[in-house]
Amino acid sequence: MVTVNGQFFEAHVSTRHNATLELGNGRYTLQCDALPVRAGDIKELSISDRLGNIARRIQWPDGATFESTDNQSIDRAINHQASVGGVLHALESHWRFIPVALALIGFAVFALFRWGLPAASYHIADRLPVSAHELVSEGAIATLDKVLFTPSKLSQHRQDEVSESFNNLVSQIENSEFNYRLYFRNMSFDGVSLPNAMALPSGEIIVTDAFVQIAGPGELEAVLLHEIGHVEEHHGMQQAISASATSVTVSLTLGEMSGLSELITAVPIFLIHSGYSRKNESAADEFAFKRMAEFGIDPKHFATIITKIGGSQTTETKNYLSSHPGASSRAERALKASAEFNAGAD
Amino acid sequence: MHDQPTTNTQHQLQFTGSGSEYFRIWIVNILLTVVTLYIYSAWAKVRTRRYFYGNTVLDGSAFEYHATGKQLLPGRLIGLVLILMIAFGESLSIAVALAGYGLIAVLAPWALCRSRQFNARMSSYRNIRFGFSGKAWKFYEYIILMPFIPVLFIGTIAVALFYSRVITQGQAFFFLPVAVFTLYAMAPWILGKLARYSLNNSLYGTAQFSTGITAGRYASVYYKAIALSIGLFILLGGITIGAATLFAETVNIDPEALANPDSLAAYGLLGSLYLVLIPVSTLIKAYIACRVRNYQLNNTTLDRKFNLNSNVTTIKLWGLELTNLLLIVLTLGLGYPWAAIRKARFMANHTQVTTSHNADQFVADQGYQVSAVGDEIGDAFDMDIAAGF
CATH class of the missing domain: 1.10.287 (Helix Hairpins)
Incomplete structure (x- = not known):
């Protein structure tokens, strides 16, 4: 038998009565000077879960309430440890769980960002229709024209040549849902024209003047196939989804610490993004090697163009290629693919 | 009712929570929220509210929060969908984002009202629930x-x-x-x-709160704050730029370099402006929070018998907010629970209820039930009285 001291309120009235509640053998007895004794089965009572040391609320079906801060006696009487609320309280009240909890949170957050969100965005991007990819890219070229590009200075003849090999490549990609289009633009930084190629999720591919100028036959196809690889494998959409998902997740998790979330959001987005693009670049490279072999183009051209582009970069010009995997390791893989290609051809 | 007016008694609000206790509750909340992919957050919120209410004590009795995680979950998920619509819409499809914003604009007033109703109904003191009849x-x-x-x-x-x-x-x-x-x-x-x-339109049981505040005087706090911030920004901005220029001259930095946005000197200037900006904006926020709170509580009574008092001062609140910010930043966020507890204790310590009556005779309004949907849409968008200010 456990005796708990506290205060009793009749239903719907704020009048406070000092009272004693006796709990034991599945029965209770409430004694209160001014009021009749209440007694019955403990199961009739709804007893609030333990939370820190706040007062416990024990309620009768009619709305009458007994409040007490003698949490220990109540826990003993009702064997609270065995309930869900008791387990939560045990977790919340022992310091020894804290390092474990911190480590688990750290791991869960890492796993979520490292594997969970990329996997989710991969599957979502894969299931979205082409129209969604086009929606994302809408207006992107117009924006890039304003901030990054100037009109191409290449001759019409050269543009036609490149377009022809582009169309030739695209016609060989089977079962593509995308409508591929090629754009010529000039991109310069501090007066230096930069070689670059990029793909929008919709299948719009942009090549810069400097790139067309330095790319020889075979090399041109290598890079175009790399960009087509990004489109076919939905990398752009994946990146857009994972960027949004990351910021949403971070702000939701830290939602209660409002004000700080903006500060913290930017960091993981940045870290994850450089990671994603490395993985995607390698995937697009593999796509290019495979198709080059199929179309009878030696993958070694990929190695030469990547070295050319890498070598043309000065320390000041940090274009988007700086987030790519090291040019030399990509060239090495291209040469390996080339060796396999040539071995297969013999 | 047999209330006999006696002499005025002042009851001091007390906060009895502790940082180390709340820290462990907070950590478990985060852990379970992450592990259950956000689902537990509804229960986490209930535990947090219960902890803060249950540790707020007036005249020997604590406040209580009664909502359950199950009640909060559906609304919370609706809120999540709206957030996702906007977040993904912004980078994927403007139409979806606009639909999200449109839904919020249409739902916000309703959500705000429902949120008030729900939160009031889910709060009690001495076995009597609060209410909202707006x-x-x-x-x-x-x-x-x-x-x-x-x-x-x-x-x-x-x-x-x-x-x-x-x-x-x-x-x-x-x-x-x-x-x-x-x-x-x-x-x-x-x-x-x-x-x-x-x-x-706030109720305690069947008893009405009534307030003498006017929209004009309430708004004047904000207008004064705007004037104060303009004055402070001009003054401190001038001092910072002046000091930076002087510093640049003494250590021989080309003043032109300051105008170049990429130069180290310009970063230094920007950095020092930022360092000034944080305490200044904290001061303005503290001023508004303090004045609005004092004005509202000091002019509000319950049942015209219980007078609420608030005597927060801007400087003290400013000091609290600055040290809390420092605590959170220096502990990389882990100090947040202590900061939250400090603030709750500070607010309680500056709040009293004065009355010549006793609080024994309030009766409950045995009326309505409300769903939690409005509450959680409101919460998901952090819409409170001063949303966006």
Whole structure:
């Protein structure tokens, strides 16, 4: 038998009565000077879960309430440890769980960002229709024209040549849902024209003047196939989804610490993004090697163009290629693919 | 009722929570929220609220929060969908984002009203629940209708003047910033209206809260804060730039370099401006929070027998907020629970209830039930009295 001291309120009235509640053998007895004794089965009572040391609320079906801060006696009487609320309280009240909890949170957050969100965005991007990819890219070229590009200075003849090999490549990609289009633009930084190629999720591919100028036959196809690889494998959409998902997740998790979330959001987005693009670049490279072999183009051209582009970069010009995997390791893989290609051809 | 007026007694609000206790509750909340992919967050919120209510003690009895995670979950998920619509919409499809914003605009006044109802009904003191009798259409009137009447008026004038060829199209567009300015200038007054309406429609059991606050005086706190911030920014901005220029001259940095946004010197200037900005903006926020709170509570009574008092001072609140910010930043966020507890204790210590009656005779309103949907949509968007200010 456990005796708990506290205060009793009749239903719907704020009048406070000092009272004693006796709990034991599945029965209770409430004694209160001014009021009749209440007694019955403990199961009739709804007893609030333990939370820190706040007062416990024990309620009768009619709305009458007994409040007490003698949490220990109540826990003993009702064997609270065995309930869900008791387990939560045990977790919340022992310091020894804290390092474990911190480590688990750290791991869960890492796993979520490292594997969970990329996997989710991969599957979502894969299931979205082409129209969604086009929606994302809408207006992107117009924006890039304003901030990054100037009109191409290449001759019409050269543009036609490149377009022809582009169309030739695209016609060989089977079962593509995308409508591929090629754009010529000039991109310069501090007066230096930069070689670059990029793909929008919709299948719009942009090549810069400097790139067309330095790319020889075979090399041109290598890079175009790399960009087509990004489109076919939905990398752009994946990146857009994972960027949004990351910021949403971070702000939701830290939602209660409002004000700080903006500060913290930017960091993981940045870290994850450089990671994603490395993985995607390698995937697009593999796509290019495979198709080059199929179309009878030696993958070694990929190695030469990547070295050319890498070598043309000065320390000041940090274009988007700086987030790519090291040019030399990509060239090495291209040469390996080339060796396999040539071995297969013999 | 047999209340016999005696002498006035002042009951001090007390907060009995502890940082180390809340820290462990907070960590478990985060852990389970992450592990259950956000689902547990509804229960986490309940535990947090219960902890803070249950540790707020007045005259020997604590407040209580009664909502359950199951009640909060559906609304929380609706809120999540809206957040996702906006977050993904912004980078994927403008139409989806606009639909999300549109839904929020249409739902916000209703959600705010439901949130007040729900939170009041789920709070109790001495076995009596609080209540809120405000009507959603009033929230639409204050939040949607009132701000747009002057905007509509200004727009009509601009269109009329344009069509009667008094002004050109270009001049007509000058009315746009005027309309936007009016909208912003009205916002504090509208917040005042809402505060007055909300307080006058708050209940404890069947007893009414009533307030003497006016929207005009409420808004004047914000106008003073704006004047204060303009003054402080000019003063401190001038001092910082002056000091930076002086410093640049003494250590021989080309003053031109300061104008170049990429130079180290410019970063230094920006950094020092930022260092000044944080305490200044914290001061302004503290000023508003302190004055608005004091004005509201000191002019509000329950049942015209219980007077609420608040005696927060701007400087003390400022000191608290600054040290809390420092605590959180230096502990990389882990100090947050201690900061939250410090603030709750500070607020309680500056709140009293004065009365010559005893609180024994309140009776419950055995009326309605409300669902949690409105509450959680409101919570997901952090809409509270002073949303966006």
